[in-house]
Amino acid sequence: MIGAEYLLIIALVWTIIIGLAWGLSxxxxxxxxxxxxxxxxxxxxxxxxxxRIIGIDRNKEMDWKxxxxxxxxxxxxxxxxxxxxLFFQGFLPLNPMKFPDLSWSLALNTAMxxxxxxxxxxxxxxxxxxxxxxxxxIQFLQFTSAATGLAVAVAIFRGFSGKKKDGAxxxxxxxxxxxxxxxxxxxxxxxxxxxxxxxxxxxxLSGYSIVQTLSGAAxxxxxxxxxxLVSIMxxxxxxxxxxSANSAYPLQNPSPLTNYLELGMMMLLPTSVIFLFGRMLxxxxxxxxxxxxxxxxxxxDLAIALVPVFSLGAGMETRFGGFSPVxxxxxxxxxxxxxxxxxxxxxxxxxxxxxxxxxxxxxxxxGIGVGAMYMLMxxxxxxxxxxxxxxxxxxxxxxxxxxxxxxxAVLGFLSHPIIILIPTALAxxxxxxxxxGFGNGPVGFxxxxxxxxSSAANNGSDFLGTEANTVFFNVSTGIVMWAGRFIPILIMLxxxxxxxxxxxxxxIALRTDNLVFPVVLIASIFILAVLTFFPFxxxxxxxxxxxxxxxxx
Amino acid sequence: xxxxxxxSGTMRLALVLAIICGLAFPAAITGIGxxxxxYQANGELAQVNNxxxxxYLIGQxxxxxxxxxxxxxxSASGVDPDxxxxxxxxxxxxxxxxxxxxxxxLAGLIHNNTHYSMFFFGTAYVDSLYLNIxxxxxxxxxxxxxxxxxxxxxx
Numbered sequence: 001m002i003g004a005e006y007l008l009i010i011a012l013v014w015t016i017i018i019g020l021a022w023g024l025s026x027x028x029x030x031x032x033x034x035x036x037x038x039x040x041x042x043x044x045x046x047x048x049x050x051x052r053i054i055g056i057d058r059n060k061e062m063d064w065k066x067x068x069x070x071x072x073x074x075x076x077x078x079x080x081x082x083x084x085x086l087f088f089q090g091f092l093p094l095n096p097m098k099f100p101d102l103s104w105s106l107a108l109n110t111a112m113x114x115x116x117x118x119x120x121x122x123x124x125x126x127x128x129x130x131x132x133x134x135x136x137x138i139q140f141l142q143f144t145s146a147a148t149g150l151a152v153a154v155a156i157f158r159g160f161s162g163k164k165k166d167g168a169x170x171x172x173x174x175x176x177x178x179x180x181x182x183x184x185x186x187x188x189x190x191x192x193x194x195x196x197x198x199x200x201x202x203x204x205l206s207g208y209s210i211v212q213t214l215s216g217a218a219x220x221x222x223x224x225x226x227x228x229l230v231s232i233m234x235x236x237x238x239x240x241x242x243x244s245a246n247s248a249y250p251l252q253n254p255s256p257l258t259n260y261l262e263l264g265m266m267m268l269l270p271t272s273v274i275f276l277f278g279r280m281l282x283x284x285x286x287x288x289x290x291x292x293x294x295x296x297x298x299x300x301d302l303a304i305a306l307v308p309v310f311s312l313g314a315g316m317e318t319r320f321g322g323f324s325p326v327x328x329x330x331x332x333x334x335x336x337x338x339x340x341x342x343x344x345x346x347x348x349x350x351x352x353x354x355x356x357x358x359x360x361x362x363x364x365x366x367g368i369g370v371g372a373m374y375m376l377m378x379x380x381x382x383x384x385x386x387x388x389x390x391x392x393x394x395x396x397x398x399x400x401x402x403x404x405x406x407x408x409a410v411l412g413f414l415s416h417p418i419i420i421l422i423p424t425a426l427a428x429x430x431x432x433x434x435x436x437g438f439g440n441g442p443v444g445f446x447x448x449x450x451x452x453x454s455s456a457a458n459n460g461s462d463f464l465g466t467e468a469n470t471v472f473f474n475v476s477t478g479i480v481m482w483a484g485r486f487i488p489i490l491i492m493l494x495x496x497x498x499x500x501x502x503x504x505x506x507x508i509a510l511r512t513d514n515l516v517f518p519v520v521l522i523a524s525i526f527i528l529a530v531l532t533f534f535p536f537x538x539x540x541x542x543x544x545x546x547x548x549x550x551x552x553x
Numbered sequence: 554x555x556x557x558x559x560x561s562g563t564m565r566l567a568l569v570l571a572i573i574c575g576l577a578f579p580a581a582i583t584g585i586g587x588x589x590x591x592y593q594a595n596g597e598l599a600q601v602n603n604x605x606x607x608x609y610l611i612g613q614x615x616x617x618x619x620x621x622x623x624x625x626x627x628s629a630s631g632v633d634p635d636x637x638x639x640x641x642x643x644x645x646x647x648x649x650x651x652x653x654x655x656x657x658x659l660a661g662l663i664h665n666n667t668h669y670s671m672f673f674f675g676t677a678y679v680d681s682l683y684l685n686i687x688x689x690x691x692x693x694x695x696x697x698x699x700x701x702x703x704x705x706x707x708x
Contacts, residue, residue: 077567140575203586223596228582248629250610314627318635321670343629
């Protein structure tokens with residue numbers, strides 16, 4: 001049985017983060033509803049300058065199709081920039097270590113991975129990326145993909161909150177994106193990065209240094225612009241670390257203190273965005289009940305992962321002991337971030353089962369912006385089910401939910417298993433799995449199934465790492481990551497667009513802001529998501545557990 | 554909608570943001586970090602005899618395991634500098650037997666530099682490189698093997 005002191009740490013982290021997220025949501029509402037904030041004096045001119053350069057009308061309201069098209073074309077542009085920087089890094093400046101170009105399939109995979117907020121890493125960051133690649137090829141997209149998640153969330157919230165008197169639609173993607181970067185992500189990342197440096201994370205552009213150790217051997221000290229990248233990769237639930245070992249590498253996560261700072265950073269914005277939902281509706285209770293449901297699911301994930309006894313062992317870092325790797329692994333999948341502070345292979349199969357649940361549900365509370373989006377998808381399906389059982393017309397927030405809304409939501413939900421299971425089967429059928437040296441047992445299946453689940457959930461943690469740098473895995477996971485990102489966004493924007501003009505009745509037939517609704521929501525998500533994947537989980541981590549099998553380190 | 558205009562707009566937006574987020578932001582953080590916390594920003598470099606011999610954050614395996622604390626080889630990062638206090642105390646006994654440095658000194662050194670994985674509880678650990686450098690600095694005049702390392706680093 002887990003000691004009370006560990007439960008106290010979990011409770012402390014949750015209390016601090018939920019408190020900060022609640023406070024931050026007040027500021028987020030001001031940002032997205034154009035109210036005055038303390039940063040206006042400097043940011044208004046900066047933003048005006050950006051809008052002038054790009055030549056867009058910032059007052060133009062977009063419907064859901066326009067919003068998606070702007071978002072999608074912008075994401076393509078960022079991926080193109082990333083691809084070019086990675087593919088030509090050997091010719092480009094800021095490469096003191098003289099790393100060569102990435103192959104086309106690796107550059108493609110990486111560009112699609114970072115632009116979709118996944119950060120699956122088939123490259124070895126510290127051993128193959130130049131400073132320019134880390135900064136422009138990776139970190140720039142960590143900002144934009146996180147900002148895209150925020151923009152999607154506020155656009156959907158506007159749709160759900162109903163018709164505005166001034167004829168406003170879902171907002172303007174460019175404005176939401178720019179403000180997410182200038183007013184939310186850059187200020188928070190700046191503060192976080194300076195704190196991380198103070199506690200030991202390097203930030204330098206002077207090249208790796210080679211030293212002679214006490215034994216006379218040569219050793220490379222891989223310093224670079226690490227703190228600036230780690231701050232946004234955690235705050236933006238990106239998760240793609242500077243180094244291959246990610247936040248297990250001491251220069252990215254030097255102490256228990258930085259470990260818990262980084263852990264809290266990945267929880268902050270996804271939680272805050274759910275509170276923002278309640279604030280934008282003008283019904284804080286609606287946000288609160290969704291926070292309760294998502295943290296309830298997160299608690300279940302943790303409870304499962306903490307069943308096996310944890311202890312420091314091979315594949316873990318001494319400074320984090322046995323508990324923090326489990327807490328982090330659950331959290332990084334619950335918030336679909338994907339950074340790790342341990343080798344996943346060191347984790348008990350039951351911890352991996354819990355990690356799968358986070359990536360299957362994607363709303364526990366999920367990634368920045370999109371976690372709240374998935375929750376609203378589940379809400380629509382849930383009110384439909386509840387409506388069927390109670391014999392009432394399903395409705396949410398006073399608006400009727402019709403058959404087409406439910407069909408769209410179910411389509412969004414079903415896209416997830418489809419884009420995971422088809423490529424997993426293909427990986428076996430084409431021999432790509434066997435090319436990695438795996439047989440047909442549960443260990444190999446768990447790792448390959450995890451690879452595609454992580455890609456589809458835009459999580460990015462994985463077992464395979466640079467081993468999966470093959471054309472098959474680079475291209476297949478690249479497609480899965482984009483499908484997993486943009487199909488649900490398209491569907492949920494469409495639902496939000498449909499909801500916006502719908503008549504609202506003042507009489508609420510089904511209360512969704514009480515304590516009962518989150519419990520119903522959790523139950524329906526469990527039945528939907530976990531049962532859909534149960535056969536595959538049972539021949540993966542569950543069979544590993546029953547057979548007493550471990551991942552080879 | 555004018556598709557051409559939208560594409561050129563998103564392209565310009567992406568380029569402007571690439572400069573702000575990809576170049577200006579990390580450059581500004583580098584400036585702040587180097588000005589305020591140069592030791593941390595440069596990787597907490599460790600020195601012996603005024604020569605850099607590594608980083609306190611990066612472990613070193615040693616071929617002098619009778620004289621120096623050695624790292625574990627099965628960590629996630631492969632460069633974990635930290636070892637558990639139990640491992641450090643076991644290694645201290647070997648160092649004591651080879652060098653004659655008192656167990657009281659070694660145990661005191663370990664005790665004074667112990668950290669915990671959960672701040673106040675959890676796994677007790679020490680930084681092996683930090684201990685080694687303390688020993689070399691302290692005993693380079695009296696224990697020949699430490700004197701040799703101390704002098705060689707000065708080259």
